[in-house]
Amino acid sequence: AQSVTQPDIHITVSEGASLELRCNYSYGATPYLFWYVQSPGQGLQLLLKYFSGDTLVQGIKGFEAEFKRSQSSFNLRKPSVHWSDAAEYFCAVGAKGRRALTFGSGTRLQVQP
Amino acid sequence: EPEVTQTPSHQVTQMGQEVILRCVPISNHLYFYWYRQILGQKVEFLVSFYNNEISEKSEIFDDQFSVERPDGSNFTLKIRSTKLEDSAMYFCASSDSGTDTQYFGPGTRLTVL
Numbered sequence: 078a079q080s081v082t083q084p085d086i087h088i089t090v091s092e093g094a095s096l097e098l099r100c101n102y103s104y105g106a107t108p109y110l111f112w113y114v115q116s117p118g119q120g121l122q123l124l125l126k127y128f129s130g131d132t133l134v135q136g137i138k139g140f141e142a143e144f145k146r147s148q149s150s151f152n153l154r155k156p157s158v159h160w161s162d163a164a165e166y167f168c169a170v171g172a173k174g175r176r177a178l179t180f181g182s183g184t185r186l187q188v189q190p
Numbered sequence: 191e192p193e194v195t196q197t198p199s200h201q202v203t204q205m206g207q208e209v210i211l212r213c214v215p216i217s218n219h220l221y222f223y224w225y226r227q228i229l230g231q232k233v234e235f236l237v238s239f240y241n242n243e244i245s246e247k248s249e250i251f252d253d254q255f256s257v258e259r260p261d262g263s264n265f266t267l268k269i270r271s272t273k274l275e276d277s278a279m280y281f282c283a284s285s286d287s288g289t290d291t292q293y294f295g296p297g298t299r300l301t302v303l
Contacts, residue, residue: 109290111291113294118296119296120281120294120295120296121233121283122294123291123294126291169233171290173290175246176221176223176245176246177235177246177248178225178235180233180234181232182232183232
């Protein structure tokens with residue numbers, strides 16, 4: 078069965094600082110990997126995805142993520158955080174031929190001025 | 191940019207009542223999904239729907255739940271006899287036939303009293 082672990086429940090960074098949110102997955106074959114962001118009162122917005130190919134993927138709002146098969150990780154990064162990035166971030170895993178996404182428990186990002 | 195929309199944004203109901211949550215997926219999408227997020231917990235897959243039938247469902251999606259595409263634009267989730275533990279945020283999502291990228295709506299918060 079698929080599973081996703083986001084070890085950090087809550088992270089606080091200063092505006093302008095760099096950010097890395099961790100995601101580890103468990104899945105037997107090559108996974109499809111996603112990062113979604115949820116702002117308060119909003120739905121889940123897709124930030125980026127990895128299906129195959131280049132292991133460094135670029136997303137919206139200046140985010141990127143790197144797929145590392147050897148570490149079963151798909152960490153999300155941003156070089157300089159903006160106050161508007163404060164939100165909850167979810168990593169999710171899917172698989173070819175299956176429609177269900179499995180989500181991590183989320184990381185809440187707080188940005189200090 | 192096309193979006194998934196959901197109505198209502200918040201529904202309050204009494205235990206034992208039937209509720210119908212409504213979704214309008216992105217217009218050229220063919221796959222539709224429902225997920226739920228109980229407060230403080232992970233986003234969980236409920237069901238996927240394609241070609242007017244359920245293609246995949248989770249253990250959560252028992253006989254109390256049903257889905258329907260009553261016309262060319264709407265996708266609904268019905269809970270026949272609500273329980274207190276059905277209180278959650280319910281997200282609708284859709285994807286097209288060529289990718290496995292799911293786009294989520296803003297959610298309906300269901301409160302069962």
